[in-house]
Amino acid sequence: MIDIYQINPGLWMILAGLICALVPKGDAFAMVRKAFIIGAPIFAGVMITQIYTSQEVLAGQINIGGLELTTLRIDNLSMVWGYLFCLIAVINGIYGFHEKCRITDSSALIYAGAAIAGVLSGDLLTLFLFWELTAISSVFLIWKGGQRAYAAGVRYLALHVLSGVLLLAGAIFYAQSNGGDYSFNDIGIDSLGGWLILIAIGIKCGFPFLHMWMQDAYPKASITGTVILSAFTTKMAIYALARGYVGVDILIYIGAIMTCFPVFFALIENDLRRVLAFSLNNQLGFMVCGIGIGTELALNGVVGQVFVHVIFKSLLFMSIGAVMYRVGTAKASELGGLFRSMPITAVFCLIGAGSIAAFPLLAAFVTKAMIISAVIYEASYDPSLYVIAAMLLFASAGVMEHSGIKVPYFTFFSHDSGRRVKEAPWNMLVAMGLAALLCIVLAFPWGGYQMLYSLMPYEANYQPYTVDHVVFQLQLLFAAISAFCVLKKFKLYPAEKRGEILDFDWTYRKFGLGIMQWIGAMWTRLSVQTTRLRERAIEGAGRRLFHIFSPAGAMSESAPSGLAAVLTAAMLIIVLIFVYFVR
Amino acid sequence: MTDINEPEALSRKELEERQNAHPFAVPFLWLGNQKVIDNFIWLPVLGMIAMIALGIVFPQAKPAPWDAIPGSWALIGFVAYSFIVLCAKPLTALLARDESYYGEGGLADPEYSTDPDITGEAHHD
């Protein structure tokens, strides 16, 4: 009898996903799938509760080919991600309740299950397995976005499979240097394996220059697909960083750059889902930076930030998704004035925007303050970190710009686009309402954020609601809004224009492709030339032989035979050279 | 936008607005009023001034170097925000291309998209 407490809870969801894939099409059966899609994460969450104790739980050891794998580890770090993923999978399930699509249902379940199983895995090889599974299962969500998402999906898959391969290579190197131990604990960057794993994680969580898949693929996925995608992949990578690379200095700088550069791209981008993808990248920067700082306060901040971030980011993606569902587009230039027809969605979107911008009483206020405070505290030992703190503040103003103002403003206010549509479907409203409620509850000063604190890995005694915190945060936010109004008044705020914004992916989508096409063209020319030369030579030397010996009489068949015979002789010569002369 | 100088047109337009809007949105239609929009600026500006004043009374417990200046965070917020927005123009000139630049436009899935480009409906404004 298999002990079900030995089984990684994520596997239950993967199983549910596989069952969903087998459930026949048709509306009657869609309800069965929906039951799975909401029930399975709840069940997985219950299983985590059952298994979790206050100490680290290692279970599910299996032995494959002499490798001892620990397929399940639940401790106070992985538990947070496990619960979070279960929670958000339920919310996503409600959000996608109206969509009767078998592929979306099953791949969403498998994807979420793989993410849960990944964060709950105790060794690098199990992690690798689910790391790849998240990539493979999620690409269907992108391809569901229609034909124009196809190429982006392929690019997404390629980069993520590459990430998995790097992870595997890194794991092997790391285990080699570590006496064959594949367990996943602190890794650090002292070894080549450590670097490879860091790059693998870097791809998944969007380090600068490795980030472009996110903004490329997410906006092209289906509506529910984008919401689901935004929750898991990158946060799984953040977990891997928090597990293996705490206090690695280079992450501070990478994180700071990650917070700043997407701000500029988000500003000029027209597609609001892509704006949110940039904003996601920017938020990940805060987390990466916090992990780089690595103090207890910073790590608590990161864990809290991950938790609330998933919720408010989903809320934003869900509200823009709802708009897109009704209006048909998420391009800022096509939207505006929608608060008249979608007021409830507008309120939820504003709550999400306020949360991401860290307004007091809304979700990110507590956690972002913890991260920035952690940087400033550390800066008293190392003054150079003040630069980082300043960059984070700059990025906070940037968050206010693209997510806090731009997204809700251009969608629901701005000039009236004249579109009058229906309010979002009830299930979307329920999902958004749940997320919005959590945004408020988890930052509530009296008993709210303390719940968040109880999830944090270290004892948290940081006081977020002091007068100076609130006042200075409000200074920043009010100043940003004032600046927006002033710029708007003097017509300095740029109008939204349709267009494709070049990013680093230009290097392979245009430049690399161009080079490949050029090589291809040159190769064709070259091969035409060499074929002609070869044919002429063979024709000259072997025409007679050919006519005698070829029963098929086909000109094309002689060349391979003859060539192969020559090759055989050449091979013999090479072997003989080696036999005689190489010592 | 609404021509507020013509009372009759205003009432008719307003009625139409009210009929078309979601019932929950009816009490908030004033948000679309041009006067409200024009004067909205006072809310953040006054808020900012109040917060700067409060910030002088309650200074940062753990000040960074820049906190020596009164209203430092407001300054950072204002300058950073303006800088970011003002970067838009040169960046757009540098990075923006036509939407069909990568040639991957294709047709969106009709199940999900009613993009006027695809359905052939007229653009609004």
Added chain:
Amino acid sequence: MDILSLFPAWLLEQGPAFVIVLPLLMGAIVAIMPSRTLAWWAALIVTLLCTVTAFGLLLQVYSNGASLYTMGGWDPPHGISLVVDALSAPVLLLIAAMAVVTMVYAMPATIAEVEPKKRAPFYAAFLLCFAGLMGMVITGDAFNVFVFLEVSSISTYALVAMGAARDRRALAAAYNYLIMGSIGATFFVIGLGFLFMETGTLNMADMSRILSDLDGGSRVAKVGYGFIVVGLGLKLAMFPLHTWLPGAYAYSPSMVTVFLASTATKAALYLLLRFTFTVFDPSFNYDIVVIKYVLVGVGVVGMIFASLQAIFQTDARRTLAYSSVAQVGYMLLGIGIATAAGIAAGYLHLLNHAIIKGGLFLAMGAFWYRFGITRVTDFNGLSKTMPWTMGAFMISGLSLIGVPFTAGFVSKVNLTIAAADKGWWWAVAVIVVTSVLAIIYIGRILLAAYFGSPPEIDGETVKRNEAPLMMLIPMWILVFLSIGIGSNLFGLGDNFVMASERAANLLVGIGG
């Protein structure tokens, strides 16, 4: 052990001769049989009997160690001996089992692909080919290797040419194969001639002893070695000498392709192992140099080039054929690593690849059987029209890529670890890169099958039309084997790994 006691003693005793003589004799009888069905039954029973015997021999090797069978009671080196040891027994079983799988499948497939008049000769040629391959593997006499090589090759040319019933290009392919195969066999026999000059014997064990007494021997032995390596290289489709393979695989009847892809190159590879590690010895300077530089060099280059070629093929069978060339590269790499772990990984990949590629070509044949499909572009929507066949193709394809819980994963991981142990990190990188290439060429087909929609004929979507059960059963047996090895169901994975380790230990001389 208890299974072994179920075999009659005489069968085990005479088994080595039995597995060659029976198909040879029956080949002659089947050729003149009037009824096609009778011929099929005869061939099926022969292959089944041989499989049972080979299984018994394998168990016997594992419990009692290697055995030597002397033909007619003449002791080696003068008489002809048959050797069953940890290296040859698994390959014997593989060939026999694949022959059974092919035979079951051949029932519907021959009806579709071979002219009625030629069906009984077809089975006869098949049995001869089978006997030749078994002989190549089991014999302990170097000249006999050549004889059996020719027996199997010549019947293979005939088998390939029978594909002309459905595609005239089979004739050209068979001709091409004939030329190349003859060159290979000639090289091999020239090499043997040199060796005979040097050692004065044709018995492999004797040759090995004399060569090591001579400390590798003179230039004559070296030249002989060169000829043998190149001759066998041609037979096993070592990279630049593989040009016969794609045509032969693509145009021969499907069951012939299945059998060829899973056994013919494998038997040649087995011979390469036999000659480079037991007749010659890696302690000879020239032997290890060739293993380390030439075999690894062409193996690695072949892995990359053939994989790239596979990507650009329009005919799915040619894609799989080029993939076979690439997979041979993996095995050569494993041999070239030349440690016990490396050889074991190469040997394991040999076994696994036979199962995987067998499964893929079985499915390909079924696609042709139902819809006449060979081009990748025609695969659109096959997951809906032939879900079970496409399912088998997909799982085998994933196994070829090396997805966890499949056979391909086990051997690729073992190979990677062996390369890493040796410190050949570049080889690890090549394995990774070619795996990605495999994702592309298999994924291309899977994408079309799973995301394309079935074609329409006269405005009606093509209906579901599954392959016959006689095709599905062998296909799924191989698929289950593949998954079984990958997930270690019923200890299958462990047994395969153990078999490869024993074979490798025999070659590098750690125990028997």
